[in-house]
Amino acid sequence: MKLLVTGASGFLGSCVVSVALERGHQVKAVVRPQTNLEQISWKNHPALEIIALDLAKDDEGILTALDQVEGVIHLAAAKTGDYTTQYQGTVVTTENLLRAMNQKKVNRLIGISTFSVYDYLKIPAGATIDENSPLEENPQTRDIYAQTKLIQEAKYREFAQTGGQVTIIRPGMIYGKDYLWNACLGNRISGKFWLRIGNKSIMPLIYVENCAEAIILAVENDQAIGETINLVDDDLPSQKVYVQKLQQLSSDNPTSIVIPFAVMLAIANFSWFIQQKLLQGKAKIPGILIPSRLNARFKPLKYSNHKAKRVLNWQPCYSLEQALEKISTS
Numbered sequence: 001m002k003l004l005v006t007g008a009s010g011f012l013g014s015c016v017v018s019v020a021l022e023r024g025h026q027v028k029a030v031v032r033p034q035t036n037l038e039q040i041s042w043k044n045h046p047a048l049e050i051i052a053l054d055l056a057k058d059d060e061g062i063l064t065a066l067d068q069v070e071g072v073i074h075l076a077a078a079k080t081g082d083y084t085t086q087y088q089g090t091v092v093t094t095e096n097l098l099r100a101m102n103q104k105k106v107n108r109l110i111g112i113s114t115f116s117v118y119d120y121l122k123i124p125a126g127a128t129i130d131e132n133s134p135l136e137e138n139p140q141t142r143d144i145y146a147q148t149k150l151i152q153e154a155k156y157r158e159f160a161q162t163g164g165q166v167t168i169i170r171p172g173m174i175y176g177k178d179y180l181w182n183a184c185l186g187n188r189i190s191g192k193f194w195l196r197i198g199n200k201s202i203m204p205l206i207y208v209e210n211c212a213e214a215i216i217l218a219v220e221n222d223q224a225i226g227e228t229i230n231l232v233d234d235d236l237p238s239q240k241v242y243v244q245k246l247q248q249l250s251s252d253n254p255t256s257i258v259i260p261f262a263v264m265l266a267i268a269n270f271s272w273f274i275q276q277k278l279l280q281g282k283a284k285i286p287g288i289l290i291p292s293r294l295n296a297r298f299k300p301l302k303y304s305n306h307k308a309k310r311v312l313n314w315q316p317c318y319s320l321e322q323a324l325e326k327i328s329t330s
Contacts, residue, residue, distance in 0.1 A: 001217065002026040002068055002163070004106075006055060007075030007098065009035045012112075012174055015212040016073060022046050023216055024305040028065055028074070030055065043205035055093035056135070062100040071108035071219045072101060079187040083144050090148040091155065096157045107163060110219050113170045115204055115230070116146040120295040128302040129204070131170075141292040160226065167224040171211050172204030172303060177327045179208070180246055180278050181254060183297055185239055187288055192254040199240040201300040204232045207323040217312040221309070224311055230304045233316045242320075249324050261298050268294045291324040 003020055007013040011273050018041065020027050026047045033052040037043045043050065053061045055076055055298075069100035074097060078089025094111075101109065118129060119136045127133075139147045154169060160166040173184050184203045186196035218224045237245065246250075248255055271289040275281060287293045308314050318326065 001030070001070045001219070002074045003279055004028045004065060005074070006030045006068045006093075008044065008050075009037065009040060010075060011179055012171075012211060013075045014040055014209055015176075015208050016075065016215050019209070019212040020073075021047055023130055023214075023220075028069060030065060032255075035222050051168055051245065055096055056088050059096060059100065062096055063104060066104040066106050069104075069106050071110070072097070072106060072141075073110045073112070073215060073219060075112050077112070079145055079325055081144075083147075084286060084321060086144045086148045087151075091151050094095065094152050094155045098155060098164070101159070101164070102162060107243070108166045108219065109156065109159060109164055110215060110226075111152070111166060111167045111168050111216070112151050113156075113168050113228075114145075114149050115170055116142070116174050116296060117150050117170070118296070120301075121292050123301065124298070125300050126302070128253055128304050129230070130304040131307055134288055136292075138292065139294055139310045140327065142296065143293055144195065145289055146296070165225045165238040167218045167226070169215055170219060170230045172206050174208050174211055174231070175205055176208035177330055180249075180327075185243065186256065188254070194256040195238070196239070196243070196253045196256045196258045197264050197298045198300075199238065199258055199292070201239055201261060201298055202236050202302060203239060203242055204303045205236055205242070205320070206231050206233050207316070207318050207320075209323070210318055214308055214312055214314045215316060217314050220280075221260075227307070229311060230303070230305060230306050232305045233321050234305065236303060237320060245320065245324055249328050250322065261300065263293060264298070 003025050005017050008017050009031040016027050017027050028049045028052050029051050051065050078086040119134045122134050140149050156166050156168055156232050160281050173182050186194050189195050268289045268291045271285055272291050275285050
């Protein structure tokens, strides 16, 4: 199959391209015009075409890139920046891509989403997150990334309603080399000092290579058309266990202090009450003190990958221990 992969030079994208090439697909890898490809292993692969393209601006370039393409894996998104920056990098790029796909009659789409779209205030502590869990109904209280990814998912569904063969993939927290300490642990305060929120919550982790393989299985599998699929690994650790494993892996870890989730939630609820009721929403408070955002990152929950296994016939190739061992030797 000839695939177009957007966001191909990113952390997940570069791994998706590698897996696609290993499984015999031809790949058109879309990267930003300023991307440095020197460190990317697949840049000279004979079944690869690299396309430098700004998805937010170059409509003609997108149409040309879609020539002879049979399926699109859309990974490109903006994860940082103000609302305008992230809207441009996530929503506008998606709108432009889907419009071009309609024009070129390319129907097969794997749209990459996120666990950030769920409504964590509505989901009880201890419940299991799966594909039927409620989506966020008050996105204005969430961070910009969650807001723009919710809009992006809506665009995927609109494309499906016009004949698109869409699979929406929602990975959990993707980890790998240089991406080990993450937002499910806490906040970086300064330099190598972290404020960790909780020790007991299960982390919805997925190793980047496990995630990439599942994405390629999705594009290969017609049973995945019309489905939304969550991706997490099997052996999900608690925050405490994960940090212990990172400390065993390397001595070069951040210094951190731990605040129990219940304590932090009480502080956030009080701060939110003051901000909303007494200050009428006029004072800006840190995101970690907004209850909807705090719950989205640290609430004690469980996570299911049953649908991914059933629909995609997928099994994570690497356990947490195997993944960390591979990272340590790479």
